[in-house]
Amino acid sequence: MKNYYFAASTALVLSASTFAQIAIDGTAEAAYGPAAVVQSVGTGFGNSTDGLKGTCNGSELDGAFASLDATAGYLYLTFAGNMQSNFNKFELFIDCKAGAGQNQLRSDNVDVDFNGLNRMGADAVNAQPGLKFDAGFDADFYFTCTGGNDPYTLYANFAQVLTEGGGIGSYIGQSVTDPTTGVIRIDDVTYGMQAAIDNSNILGVDGDPAGTSTGAGVNTGIELRIPVSVLGWDGVSPIKVCAFINGGGHDYASNQFIAPLPAGYGNMAEPRLIDMSVIPGDQFFIIGGGTPPNPCPSDLDGDHFVGGSDLGGLLGGWGPCGPSCPADFDGDGAVTGSDLGKMLGDWGACPG
Ligand SMILES: [Ca+2]
Ligand SMILES: [Ca+2]
Ligand SMILES: [Ca+2]
Ligand SMILES: [Ca+2]
Incomplete structure (x- = not known):
């Protein structure tokens, strides 16, 4: 693919050797730079306290780290926090194509993870309109992972989210635990995706949604490598990210959203009734802090x-x-x- 470079003021200007320092191991290395967004609401899905790398007794999203290697064609994301080993779902939506995608989830998308994506979409029978994102966020890509069992095993799926529904999607496999390092990771050879989890965090937010705890300082959690070709990035649109923790049937949303819900918000429950556009603030963040990639960095004097x-x-x-x-x-x-x-x-x- 074509190489894209970024304004020097963003944290995205990283040399090739910097990306070589990112390993998909469940830890956001220094190469990511600081967290792009930090959680500000205590979890309604249980504060994790057991400190184990795999199995875990609570779910929280303490923050997110992002790094885009446009030269090699990979998006790296780490969602700091924990995912309880009870098959709670990590839900990730990415808007990476302007003028395409779904601002409100349809129910005729490709069936992945036991039709979990469509479980959040419009439901005419129950007169539930479907999960709605903030204005300016039209999802183009969906990733979900879940885990449980002992030893802990992670499972993941992805799907296109197309304007007209349908699309392709796939299960990308289950994790293998490295016997030497303990890293729990899915290596998907078909699509080139990788997903790892490190559940050892015992810090970050606590279990009081009405309190003042924050997710600052946590850098372990779910780490992903997504080829931009799989993502469907058009190479120029800002990449926007919305993630949250959901119940085991994709049917009961927590209050752990990235970017966060307002202070004091409890679990959101039925996903088909969530309307982020009426919740104060943006429940998404833009990679690079909103600076779109410069399609012509060599044009130093700006005359195109x-x-x-x-x-x-x-x-x-x-x-x-x-x-x-x-x-x-x-x-x-x-x-x-x-x-x-x-x-x-x-x-x-x-x-x-
Ligand atoms: Ca890492
Ligand atoms: Ca879009
Ligand atoms: Ca915590
Ligand atoms: Ca909102």
Whole structure:
């Protein structure tokens, strides 16, 4: 795929070696940078206290870390917290295509995880309208995982969420626990997805939704690697993320949402009746803090054309440079031949 680079002000400018430091092991490494969002509501699904890597006695979403490696084509996400080993569901929706997807879940999507996605969609029989996201969030992709048994085993599914319903989806397998490291991970060879869980957190929010605990400081939980080709990212739309913990039948939502519900909110219960658009604040976050990817980073002077004046700007900044260095496209802290090669590769009119 084409390479995309990001404004130097975002945390997404990471060199290739930085991504090599991300392993799908259930821990958000330093390479992610700080949490993109932190939980602010105590869990209504039980505070986890047992500290075990696998089995776990509570569910909470303490925060989220995100990193997009547009060059290699992977989105990395870590949702800090715990998922109780009672087959509670982790629900993840991603909006990565402007002008497409579902703002309110339909009930004719592909059947994955015992039709769990459609369990949250419109239900004419019971006159329940279907889970509705915030304005500006139209889901294009769904991922869900669940776990239980002893030793703990994680199971995962994904699905397209298309404007017109239907789509493709698949079960991507169950986890294997590495006998040496204890890492619990699904390695999906068909789609290139990976999902790991580390349930050892005993900090983060407590079990009082009306209290003042926060998810700050937790970096273990559910970690995912999703190829952007599977995600269906169009390469330019901002990537928006909404996640929450649901009951074992995808039928009873907790109060652990990312981005968080307002202070004091208890469990949301019936998913088909949730309307995030009337809940204060956005129950989603934008990767990169809302800065859309720059489709033409080599256009240093902003005239929508990569030409001589941009080359002059690059050569004028040749050599080691600080954090604000627009011509350091590969983020290695210096303007060098590889950045020049990138500019020459982009020579001419900008895309779009
Ligand atoms: Ca990791
Ligand atoms: Ca969309
Ligand atoms: Ca906790
Ligand atoms: Ca809202």
